[in-house]
Amino acid sequence: MKQTNFYLPTIADVWTAAGRIYPVVSETPIVASPLAAKLSGATSIGLKLELLQPTGSFKVRGAANTILSLTDAEKARGVITFSTGNHGRAVSYVAHQVGVKAVVCLSKRVPAYRVEAIKELGGTPVVHGASQDEAEDHYAVLKEEQGLVPVVPFDDPRVVAGQGTISLEILRQNPSVDTLLVPLSGGGLLSGIAMAIKALKPSVRVIGISIERSPAMLESLKIGRPADIEEKDTLADSLLGGIGRENHVTMELVKRHVDEHVLVDEQDIEEGMRYLFHQHGLVAEGAASVGLAAILTGKVDVRGCNVVMPLTGRNVDIARFLSVIAKGETR
Template structure:
């Protein structure tokens, strides 16, 4: 594994005023307790044999919506005052965040609108509608969907729940890091799906604050990895969105990114990109060896181990971020279809 940062950078990171703190994450943990699941962390014998170290799967697939996004959405919505919630909620999403906002809004009795691009798979769109949210399909990119959010905020006074670049959302996702360290105190590495950086950034804040020697690796797809391009450039970069098995990792990070680029640039040790074939192998392995139905984004950590693109030196946690794959696509992949 090629390390992007030196230990010196991480020692100095303690002096950097990051936009999300351990206290934010601990507060989120208390706030969402009872509203989200504390997900299991299970050892994978097959991946442990492959890596030569103990490898564990953090199964965010066990959340009520089948994905980790409920943590951040619930924390952000519970952090609003009553007036903000009553105005109605709106968000842009590649699928799972919209589902999380729709679920949380239904549980709290407030209306929600979810804006998505035409690239979002139909099964994710249908699941959001089934939760009672208004769905708007706008354009062919996450940026197009975000523009619709901003219009609705301006015209209808709705309250925006950003998908990742928000302190409360990031703090909610960071609660995963607290749970991992409770289960693996001697943690050596975490492999985490990387898109807009809410999940990776939040987990990195928690892990680096409590176990700074642990390595954080963000994993994305080769097709349209916006955060990877932005980290390399030192500023938000636009990338062309393409169809990918890891559809939940699509979209840009926002040209006005205020939270997640700083976190990922400072705290991630490495970023790894995967081919579509490698992601498909991860999905197949999850089904055949782990008895798990996993979407492409949720399989990237598994895929990185299988492809030998990451080497770990001790107990490792892989974030299995979601299970919401189209059933027909999943069937084709596990039967061996090429990506």
């Protein structure tokens, strides 16, 4: 992925994003989860409902900040991205809102319902390769061949700054927050949230939640460069994929600003999904459930803490979701 406009975004970039994105992005509420607080010993647990965004996930923030910052000449060329689904939806949605062509490269591992959703939102999906990295390779080819403007899923300062606007909302809605639990894959969400919250309230403890079946950022941090991770089927399919063939932004920000890391497995994720459905009536995808999964299974200590976690998306295959719910009811 050859791109030259890399820099580490700051809180100033987040404020700029906040002044740009809200014509197409919603400010999402935080709802309390008293049972989770009681079970974990937390003072409070708040769920920030990013799954209420118009595309069903937080990804619209970064996509909006990037696309709305393009020049008219860049918009006329059209945009291209690679995605496991939710970023592709977001790019398709925002591009359609402003009359821009959008091409989305996806691997064969991306569920068919996500590919169809991209079409419905006005994007052009291109399915290629057996992994996120192979989809990224094809994206690089098409980008050059067709002269399209890249809108990458995570490793871009504009995307990171857009995701960081979540921290501005959290501090405004719940100024007593002292702990954040954030899903981690390529790091766009976690790095943006962590960078922004540490700039405004450095005492906040930031915990990244990765899945055992694709801990790409954790493995990359261990070896000091982007790691090749075998992709396996998971309920948290939005967290599949590596951190890019190269990584210029998110890995460094995660290293600087994230205090702890936790791994959750498939059974943990199921518990989180069932809790959100039974206690809050929410249909949440596996990736959105990893924070609660870590709390409910005791993998993170939040005793006495004021916790907030973003519920990152609702774009789940409904048959698979119902299977998870039914599985819990037969135990």
